[in-house]
Amino acid sequence: MVKLDPNALVRCAYLELTEPDLPTAVAELSALGVDNFTVVPMFLGVGKHAREDMPSLIRQLRTDYPEAVFHLKPSVGEEAEVIELLARISLPSR
DSSP, rough: OOOOTOOOOOOOOOOSSSSHHHHHHHHHHHTTTTEEEOOOOSSOOHHEEEEIIHHHHHHHHHHHHHTSSSEEEEGGGGGGHHHHHHHHHHHHHO
């Protein structure tokens, strides 16, 4: 079992159309002293946003915040646990 850190600062950010965007969330957390960021893309599929847009945005953030460390995780849709959960949800009710 993974132990969670109740003191971890977590923010939700959006790639487009909704605020806050990722640069805004990073700026807010950076102002609070955060210098180590883990970005978890909440995409179920691996389309253009996951393949191109997110890596490009992370490159820009690394330039904008050279003192910070950014970890870009795979999209949640690539995680075995999420795939298994979706498979279980799709099973017919008993």
